[in-house]
Amino acid sequence: MKKTFDLSGRRAVITGGSRGIGAAIAETFVAHGAQVAICHFGDEANARSLVERLSSQGTPIHAMSCDVSDPHAVKDFARWTASVLGDVDIVVNSAGVGGGDRPFDKTDDDDWDRIVGINLRGTMLVTRAFFGGMLVRRYGRVINIASQLAYKGAPGLAHYCAAKAGVVGFTRALAYEGAPHGVMVNAIAPGPVDTELLRSHSEEWLTMKRSQLPIGRFGVVDEIAPTALLLASAAGAFYAGQTLSPNGGDVML
Template sequence: MTSFSLEGRAALVTGGSRGIGGAIAELFARHGARVAVCHHGDAAGAEELRGRLAPDGLACPATECDVADEASVAAMAAWARQELGQVDILVNCAGIGGDKAFADLSVADWDRMIGVHLRGTFLVTHAFFPDMVQRGYGRVINIASQLAYKGAPGLVHYCAAKAGIVGFTRALSYEGAPHGVTVNAIAPGPVETDLLRGLSPAWREMKQAQLPIGRFGQVDEIAPTALMLASSAGSYYVGQTLSPNGGDVMV
């Protein structure tokens, strides 16, 4: 019998202090996992998350990490092992946004976007994946975007990074699955987060008008997909990218 319980499992969520990552961290904790999160400059958000969980006797330690920086990731990984003992479930959710026409993109803009999303997914996964393979169990869940498939004006760097995450997920799943480690991704549609709110009003208006559902999603509508993939209910998903997107990409 399959179950959505995460009892006995330890989970790490990058970008887990708020937004989609925060919703996933909270849902995991409420389903029995021991959860830790990392963030980049959002100690207040991490404290708010701890405050929501504390009344129910649930803990969620947090630390600072720039996932694009190798030394920062190494320090975070050592901290996570100290807090959790081991990481059974890894959610790569750290991300940044910002729309800019391709002609105006600087090399620094491109490098930072690719660095946080794609390089960060590589660095953090690389820190924990070998241990999962050795133990014969693991769940890696990467947060991509429906824009990896659809594209969008002003977001060439973002779309390229997220498409890279989809390819990374598919390829790594071949190496993990024979050892009990599943690697999957979630490609949300536009969701009410700080990242979306950071885009221009014109872009937001254009995107909302395109959505068949007529509204942006909420973080609580994305987190259950991660719970399914992390639990035994998702044990037959390998190399997949699931896309709760409000109809923005009908595939």
């Protein structure tokens, strides 16, 4: 079973990898033998801390700042990744940003473009930077981080829900193109997870949300990372176009 989840020799890119779910996935991948490069956006302190901590375990990881919504920045990131890792086997699109709680009629163009630009356009841009090479080598894993709100929706989050629903649709469509060439594209749609994004809500909102969950609590990042390990490893070889939902019962599909 250990060999099934072994990532030795695999090279992985994780966006939004300096904290939260992305950092937990980076740590899990390193623990299972992968070489890892992460990107972040203006989060130097957390990125440096993660690199130092994980590199001290014997497998150096690499970090670079990158705005995933900027195509030029993504191209620079891809070139840098090639120099530090070589060919990339696994891409995890974890970079994302929340939208706050803003009614749709108070959402301006800049709000919409920022949320969709990072959560959906960024996922597309980063995937595109590595997908062609995976097709040529006839091996790859793309794992997109969506959200249970792609299915459920939420007031005040039309832009975020639309972006994450787009990630799910993008995942399904791209899986048709990748699977015949050994490139498996899947997504993870977490429920409420104890991260900075969740803690930005009011205590009243958190209490209300917690009461809605059948499991009675919020998740932690270490409960999401194993799903990424499954999809990245040999154990996930039969998954294509799927969205797995560790969400504490918030959405039951």
